[in-house]
Structures are given as C-alpha cells and as structure tokens.
Amino acid sequence: MSSIKLEENSVFHQLGLCGHQKVVFCNDEDTGLKAIIAIHDTTLGPALGGTRMWAYKSELEALKDVLRLSRTMTYKAAITGLNSGGGNAVIIGDSRVDKSEALMRRFGRFIENLNGTFITAEDLGTNPRDMEYIRMETKHVAGVPESIGGSGDPSPVTARGVLMGIKACAKELFGTDTLAGKSIAVQGIGHVGTSLVALLREENAKVYVSDINEERLVQVAKKFGAEAISNNTIFDREFDIYAPCALGGTVKTSTIEKMKCAIIAGSANNQLADEKLHGRMLLEKGILYAPDYLINAGGMINCYSEINGYNKKRTMQLADNIYEATRNVLKKSKEENIPTNQAADMIAEKRISDIKKIKASY
Numbered sequence: 437m438s439s440i441k442l443e444e445n446s447v448f449h450q451l452g453l454c455g456h457q458k459v460v461f462c463n464d465e466d467t468g469l470k471a472i473i474a475i476h477d478t479t480l481g482p483a484l485g486g487t488r489m490w491a492y493k494s495e496l497e498a499l500k501d502v503l504r505l506s507r508t509m510t511y512k513a514a515i516t517g518l519n520s521g522g523g524n525a526v527i528i529g530d531s532r533v534d535k536s537e538a539l540m541r542r543f544g545r546f547i548e549n550l551n552g553t554f555i556t557a558e559d560l561g562t563n564p565r566d567m568e569y570i571r572m573e574t575k576h577v578a579g580v581p582e583s584i585g586g587s588g589d590p591s592p593v594t595a596r597g598v599l600m601g602i603k604a605c606a607k608e609l610f611g612t613d614t615l616a617g618k619s620i621a622v623q624g625i626g627h628v629g630t631s632l633v634a635l636l637r638e639e640n641a642k643v644y645v646s647d648i649n650e651e652r653l654v655q656v657a658k659k660f661g662a663e664a665i666s667n668n669t670i671f672d673r674e675f676d677i678y679a680p681c682a683l684g685g686t687v688k689t690s691t692i693e694k695m696k697c698a699i700i701a702g703s704a705n706n707q708l709a710d711e712k713l714h715g716r717m718l719l720e721k722g723i724l725y726a727p728d729y730l731i732n733a734g735g736m737i738n739c740y741s742e743i744n745g746y747n748k749k750r751t752m753q754l755a756d757n758i759y760e761a762t763r764n765v766l767k768k769s770k771e772e773n774i775p776t777n778q779a780a781d782m783i784a785e786k787r788i789s790d791i792k793k794i795k796a797s798y
C-alpha cells in the first residue's frame with residue numbers, strides 16, 4: 437500500500453471516497469474532447485447513466501460531479517429493482533460552442549472501448565441528436581431519437597413515478613392515496629412539472645404552480661386550471677404537498693424553518709442541500725420526504741426499457757413500482773426512526789449486497 441499523503445482535493449483522494457469500480461479520463465487533441473466516465477458499480481448489471489456537457493470551472497469540479505452522479509445512479513437502479521448498475525459521464529465544455537459531431541463520435545469510441553460495461557443517455561447539455569452521433573460509434577447508448585428506435589422524451593415517465601411517490605406519501609400520512617382536494621405546489625413547470633400538473637389535475641388535486649418563466653406560468657396555469665403563485669412566496673404559504681421540479685438544493689435550513697407542508701415529493705435532483713443534516717431536520721419537523729433519486733427514477737427506467745426492447749406498457753409498470761418502493765422506504769424510516777433518505781440508501785445497499793452474494797456463488 438502506498439504511503440503517499442493525499443490532499444483532500446487530490447484526484448486519488450476523490451477516487452477513493454465512494455468505491456468506484458473504474459474511472460476513465462478521455463482526452464483527444466483533434467476534437468478537443470476532455471471527458472470523464474465514472475463507473476460506480478456493476479453488480480446489478482451494466483452501468484447506466486447520462487452524459488452531461490458542462491463548462492466546469494475546474495477539472496476537480498468535473499470529477500466531483502461525475503463521481504457523485506454515478507453513485508446516485510447505482511442507488512437509483514438498485515432501489516427501483518432494475519438490473520442495472522450506476523455510472524455517468526461528463527464532457528468538459530460549453531455545449532453551445534464546443535460541441536461537434538466529431539467530438540461526440542470520438543466520445544462514442546471511448547464508450548465502445550468499455551465493452552458494454554457503461555451505457556449512456558442524454559443529460560444536461562446533451563440531446564437525442566448527440567446520442568445519435570454516439571450511436572454511430574457504439575451500440576451502448578440510449579435516448580436516441582424515436583425515429584431510429586429510441587424511447588423518446590422520458591419526462592412523462594418521470595412524472596408518473598413522481599405521482600406514485602406522492603401517492604405513497606399521502607397513503608402514509610392521510611391513510612388514503614386519493615389526492616382529490618389536496619393542495620399541491622409544483623415548483624418548476626418544465627418538461628416534468630407540466631406532465632405532473634396534468635396528472636395531479638386528473639386526480640382532482642388543487643394545484644398551485646410557480647416558475648421563473650412568467651409566460652409559461654400563465655399558459656400552464658390556464659391550460660390545466662391551476663393557480664399561479666409567486667416563486668418568492670412559495671415557502672410562506674400552506675400546502676399539503678410541496679413538489680420541487682426545478683433545481684436542486686431548495687430544501688435547506690432556511691426553507692425548512694418556513695415550510696408548512698406535510699410532504700415533500702418532486703422530480704428535482706439533489707433536493708436536500710445537505711443530505712445528512714436536512715434529512716434529519718425534516719424527520720424532526722415531521723415533514724415526510726420522498727427521496728428524490730427514488731421517485732424521479734422514471735428517466736432511468738425509460739432508458740433501461742429502451743436498452744431491453746422498448747415497450748410503453750412495461751415501462752409505465754416499472755414506473756408504477758415506485759409506489760411500493762416508496763412505501764417500503766417510509767415503513768423502514770418509521771420503524772427505525774431514521775430519515776427517509778437514509779432508509780432509501782440502506783434498502784438500495786442491501787439489494788446490491790444480496791445480489792453480490794448470489795453472483796459470487798455462480
């Protein structure tokens with residue numbers, strides 16, 4: 437074992453934090469490609485995860501992001517019962533100016549060299565066209581356009597999973613998963629938020645919507661019979677359920693102190709600014725939190741289905757399983773008096789460890 441002292445921000449220190457199986461640094465002078473592919477865990481199957489293109493301020497920032505994202509994918513797959521592992525990739529650059537066909541195809545060659553241990557799909561800064569370029573070099577990609585056999589926009593599947601998470605929480609707190617008459621604030625009415633608003637209105641919930649895009653806010657409120665509210669006052673008002681569907685990090689000390697809702701359940705990634713601290717704060721305040729990576733797993737489910745031969749009915753069934761998975765998390769949280777996010781992590785880790793033992797006996 438090396439006796440070298442590792443600084444906190446060193447690459448090797450970061451690599452050692454979460455037990456990643458493999459991290460590949462991709463560099464190509466001709467196309468300007470600088471990317472990192474992180475495979476966190478393949479116990480349950482090939483690592484599935486998006487490729488994000490972002491103008492990171494430093495290589496370390498990109499590394500930290502890809503390590504965190506890939507680990508979450510492992511947990512997301514495990515808890516939703518998919519036979520898939522977790523991975524992710526980041527391309528360092530501004531997607532509006534640095535992207536080219538050659539760069540995406542060169543990146544596709546790197547994925548091809550991983551022999552199917554990593555399968556990618558779109559994420560922030562990449563789109564179905566980019567996946568099509570990657571597909572020209574490797575078959576280990578999902579999220580290609582529907583016209584060439586892809587599964588299309590994952591947002592309706594994500595919204596369906598979020599609805600299941602909301603219903604599971606309602607069942608726990610109100611004794612029924614009927615949402616009729618419940619007041620629900622959806623923050624961020626983009627792809628997922630709008631689909632969710634439609635589903636909630638079908639359930640006859642009283643829906644409030646907020647967004648920084650005023651024009652869209654008025655349109656969506658009118659179309660679905662929801663009430664538009666100011667984004668600045670969302671935590672001053674009383675709702676049964678708060679559904680964050682915009683950016684992460686909205687659940688923090690200052691907002692938890694103000695919150696008057698009974699349930700937090702939405703699609704945004706990384707809703708808790710600090711997992712440990714804010715998971716515990718919510719438990720102590722009696723606010724039921726549906727772990728984000730569980731109830732927003734619809735996007736991953738959609739890609740998983742595409743890889744395994746897309747079938748819309750089966751895909752929706754897998755999204756519906758999020759109801760039972762959330763119920764299990766809430767049960768464990770209650771029995772052991774632990775935050776729901778911690779309960780979710782423990783259930784995911786147990787499935788991986790159980791399957792590892794079975795595989796070891798092959």
Ligand code: NAD
Pocket residue numbers: 590591594623624625626627628629646647648649652667681682683684703704705732733734735736
């Ligand atoms: P989107 O970009 O289509 O929509 C986001 C919406 O949030 C936009 O209307 C934007 O104007 C609004 N917004 C941005 N900042 C805001 C703020 N501070 N306050 C209020 N509104 C704000 O994104 P999306 O695809 O709908 O995804 C929403 C969230 O769900 C993201 O966090 C995303 O990472 C997560 N998610 C999405 C999927 C999917 O299938 N699309 C899957 C898993 C997780």
